[in-house]
Amino acid sequence: QVQLVQSGTEVKKPGASVKVSCKTSGYNFIAFYINWVRQAPGQGLEWMGRINPKYGVTEYAQKFQGRVTMTRDTSISTAFMEISSLKSDDTAVYFCAREDSDEMSRGYSIGWTIWFDPWGQGTLVTVSS
Amino acid sequence: SSELTQDPAVSVALGQTVRITCQGDSLRSNFASWNQQKPGQAPRLVIYREDDRPSGISDRFSGSISGNTASLTITGAQAEDEADYYCNSRDSSGDYVFGTGTKVTVL
Numbered sequence: 001q002v003q004l005v006q007s008g009t010e011v012k013k014p015g016a017s018v019k020v021s022c023k024t025s026g027y028n029f030i031a032f033y034i035n036w037v038r039q040a041p042g043q044g045l046e047w048m049g050r051i052n053p054k055y056g057v058t059e060y061a062q063k064f065q066g067r068v069t070m071t072r073d074t075s076i077s078t079a080f081m082e083i084s085s086l087k088s089d090d091t092a093v094y095f096c097a098r099e100d101s102d103e104m105s106r107g108y109s110i111g112w113t114i115w116f117d118p119w120g121q122g123t124l125v126t127v128s129s
Numbered sequence: 130s131s132e133l134t135q136d137p138a139v140s141v142a143l144g145q146t147v148r149i150t151c152q153g154d155s156l157r158s159n160f161a162s163w164n165q166q167k168p169g170q171a172p173r174l175v176i177y178r179e180d181d182r183p184s185g186i187s188d189r190f191s192g193s194i195s196g197n198t199a200s201l202t203i204t205g206a207q208a209e210d211e212a213d214y215y216c217n218s219r220d221s222s223g224d225y226v227f228g229t230g231t232k233v234t235v236l
Binding site for chain 1: 159160164166173177194217218219223224227228229230
């Protein structure tokens with residue numbers, strides 16, 4: 001079955017960097033985008049960006065531009081997400097998720113639908129001095 | 130990026146029906162998927178392609194969309210449906226966005 005397994009809990013000091021991994025199995029790794037989503041304590045889900053594993057092309061949410069780097073290693077079917085210059089409000093659970101998408105008719109036009117399935121189990125990153 | 134707005138919380142009596150809505154301008158031209166999240170767990174997809182369910186998801190869950198509003202309906206709610214629910218979609222800039230989330234309580 002399709003699985004995404006993430007690396008373990010991290011504790012970092014402000015200003016440091018952290019790199020989270022997302023090891024995939026059960027499907028062709030290069031055929032689906034991997035997205036990264038975070039959730040601060042007691043808060044909702046926040047989309048951070050995504051990577052095309054086939055070409056390594058990335059798209060980042062504006063909020064994370066310049067501070068987040070998403071990469072992948074196709075030889076081990078694993079995606080990575082690194083955040084630099086960590087601050088206390090980066091304390092969150094970070095999830096990876098496989099993206100799928102489709103075009104669908106919507107009245108007289110074509111609409112786009114995307115979905116994330118499955119999700120990794122999450123990685124808690126705590127930033128504290 | 131654009132926002133997707135959800136009611137913060139709804140409650141439903143055991144066995145009754147509840148509808149959760151997700152509003153946003155981007156939904157006039159795109160569709161939403163829905164994710165369920167229970168405390169301490171990763172989100173799980175429950176509805177995609179407007180009204181399709183992944184394998185293993187109960188047929189109590191259904192989806193629809195009209196205008197700028199997507200809806201998730203739970204028909205005959207069970208105790209195990211108590212969770213947070215998040216819609217997500219693509220906005221006009223190409224970014225992805227999640228709804229603000231709805232906490233469903235089953236009474």
